[in-house]
Amino acid sequence: MSLKADLRAFALEAGFSEMGVCRPDAVPQLPERLAAFVQAGYHGQMGWMAERMAWRGDPTALWPECKSVIMLAEVYTPAHDPLAVLEQADRGAISVYAQNRDYHDVAKKRLKKVGRWLIEQVPEAKIKVFVDTAPVMEKPLAAAAGLGWQGKHTNLLSRDLGNWFFLGAIFTTIELETDPAQAEHCGSCRACLDACPTDAFPAPFQLDARRCISYLTIEHKGPVDLELRAKMGNHIYGCDDCLAACPWNKFAADAREMKYAARPDLVAPKLAELAALDDAGFRALFSGSPIKRIGRNRFVRNVLYAIGNSGDATLRAVAQGLCDDRDETVADAARWAVGRLG
Numbered sequence: 001m002s003l004k005a006d007l008r009a010f011a012l013e014a015g016f017s018e019m020g021v022c023r024p025d026a027v028p029q030l031p032e033r034l035a036a037f038v039q040a041g042y043h044g045q046m047g048w049m050a051e052r053m054a055w056r057g058d059p060t061a062l063w064p065e066c067k068s069v070i071m072l073a074e075v076y077t078p079a080h081d082p083l084a085v086l087e088q089a090d091r092g093a094i095s096v097y098a099q100n101r102d103y104h105d106v107a108k109k110r111l112k113k114v115g116r117w118l119i120e121q122v123p124e125a126k127i128k129v130f131v132d133t134a135p136v137m138e139k140p141l142a143a144a145a146g147l148g149w150q151g152k153h154t155n156l157l158s159r160d161l162g163n164w165f166f167l168g169a170i171f172t173t174i175e176l177e178t179d180p181a182q183a184e185h186c187g188s189c190r191a192c193l194d195a196c197p198t199d200a201f202p203a204p205f206q207l208d209a210r211r212c213i214s215y216l217t218i219e220h221k222g223p224v225d226l227e228l229r230a231k232m233g234n235h236i237y238g239c240d241d242c243l244a245a246c247p248w249n250k251f252a253a254d255a256r257e258m259k260y261a262a263r264p265d266l267v268a269p270k271l272a273e274l275a276a277l278d279d280a281g282f283r284a285l286f287s288g289s290p291i292k293r294i295g296r297n298r299f300v301r302n303v304l305y306a307i308g309n310s311g312d313a314t315l316r317a318v319a320q321g322l323c324d325d326r327d328e329t330v331a332d333a334a335r336w337a338v339g340r341l342g
């Protein structure tokens with residue numbers, strides 16, 4: 001077998017569900033599209049997207065020695081219906097990807113394992129591994145590497161995997177054979193666009209992150225606009241509504257990593273209990289989880305927005321108890337929730 005075929009076999013055995021390869025300059029439209037996104041202000045407070053745009057938009061600038069980009073898919077398909085919790089107003093909805101261990105740690109470990117194997121085969125080669133946080137546009141690169149296509153919800157999906165998968169990248173100085181890009185199979189479907197509670201898609205294939213609940217609950221600091229917080233429902237960390245709507249999930253591959261299997265206490269946690277978390281309680285509950293990153297204050301802010309949207313008058317006292325919270329954004333959210341529950 002060729003080095004690439006052996007590499008793919010090793011990556012699949014290690015737990016990834018698909019692998020593809022492209023050249024670092026495979027998507028010449030990247031700088032222009034990234035610039036259009038940032039110029040429109042769609043990145044909101046994610047100032048890091050506007051910084052290092054030269055690297056983010058062009059992998060050859062990030063690492064000039066790179067000859068191949070190896071893109072890998074790490075599946076986390078839920079075993080339960082992720083939309084069921086949206087019907088339970090006294091419960092919080094945590095997106096599927098955050099219901100157990102942090103994928104940044106899990107996928108990076110696996111990428112390093114695959115990278116080490118590659119170096120063992122070609123000792124003079126160099127590699128760099130990336131998951132999410134580096135200035136690398138993983139979705140268009142994965143599309144160029146043949147892992148799937150960017151759907152109208154902007155995430156990568158494929159006919160074999162559905163859309164519940166993370167992406168990871170290995171950049172290498174080895175020139176591996178590339179894979180053909182896949183055709184787009186969204187057709188006339190617009191289920192994801194119609195499912196979005198906040199109308200965050202200005203057009204198909206484009207997202208205004210400032211309106212996306214995932215951004216609002218995870219990235220946005222300070223109070224959320226009144227118009228948007230009322231549309232957040234009981235989403236308290238991330239959002240899966242557009243992903244869950246996609247008909248290609250009928251063919252979704254099963255998750256292979258038990259570390260992503262939902263923790264029972266995070267599938268539909270009680271808002272009243274989450275609102276009572278102090279710093280220590282928050283850190284203990286979310287140790288090893290991606291949720292830990294946003295800290296107690298932003299999390300409790302989100303929980304209070306969900307309480308305000310619950311229509312459940314029994315939760316009014318919970319919000320009342322936080323109206324004088326030391327964090328001004330939490331106190332503002334609490335007063336808003338009390339007002340909504342009248």
Ligand code: B12
Pocket residue numbers: 030033034037046095096097131132133134135136137138139140150153154155156157163164165166167168204205206207209212214215218219237238239240242243
């Ligand atoms: C910033 C970011 C966010 C932001 C902004 C999302 C966005 N769509 O840009 C926020 C916080 C909102 C977010 C949310 C989520 N994210 Co996020 N996020 C990222 C991150 C760090 C960068 C993405 C980026 O570069 N955006 C900039 C824009 C310009 O790029 P783009 O989305 O590819 O946009 C393209 C289109 O607009 C296209 N375009 C424009 N016009 C047209 C027209 C046509 C016809 C076409 C075809 C294309 C096109 O050009 C752009 C460039 O290709 C990546 C990790 C990484 N380093 O890549 C993860 C990543 C994209 N996120 C991921 C996930 C899982 C999520 C969530 C599902 C999490 C959740 N459950 O809450 C949601 C999904 C929300 C959504 N519908 O996108 C995964 C997606 C995996 C996958 N299968 O695609 C990634 C890859 C992380 C990872 N390593 O797995 N995320």
Ligand code: SF4
Pocket residue numbers: 153195196197198199200201207211212213214238239240241242243
């Ligand atoms: S993640 Fe939720 S809010 Fe964001 S675009 Fe998808 S459906 Fe809309």
Ligand code: SF4
Pocket residue numbers: 151152153157185186187189190191192193245246247248
């Ligand atoms: S829901 Fe429909 S339009 Fe959206 S990504 Fe899936 S197939 Fe494409």
